[in-house]
Amino acid sequence: ASGLDVAVQDGGKLGDHQRRIASNFVTAEGLARLSVDGEIVVEPKKPVVQFGSVAVAVPPGAFIQATEAAERTMAELVGQHLSRAKKVADLFAGCGSFALRLAAKSEVLAVEGDAPALAALDRAFRFA
Incomplete structure (x- = not known):
């Protein structure tokens, strides 16, 4: 971390x-x-979080789950539920905790109103 x-x-x-x-x-x-x-x-160190196999440099004030364990558990539940989905819409996608994991197996439309969070998600996806 x-x-x-x-x-x-x-x-x-x-x-x-x-x-x-x-x-x-x-x-x-x-x-x-x-x-x-x-x-x-x-900013002595760029704040980076890991969503599955993807590292995301989060913008100031970005929402992430309070603990890594909670984020991972929620992502696992979502991933299990959507394991067969070919297309997924992730509404309020934030920095991509679900979208980036789901993109490994599905086509994902990530929707987010916070421009810096969406830019961080996009950057992480493009350079993963």
Whole structure:
């Protein structure tokens, strides 16, 4: 795992001094990234998650399951249920936790309203 990705909402504009403090904290604590209101403040390591065999670089604030075990269990259940499907629509696909796994055996239409999440899914699929 790449480390903890911290996304702060409604944090306001950070001054230079606050950015230095934040950067020192992120480095000292071994965090992967800190973003405030969608802006990356510091990113020592690109946050990457593994969905099956595909690595996805997630954008700031992206939704993923709280634990790897929960994500894997949900994906396994979906995969079992759709194991014979030739075509699948993954609505609210996020960064691709289901779509990328299902694409190994099915034609998948991934639908997502969050443009950065969809771009991460698309990039991961194209370069998998």
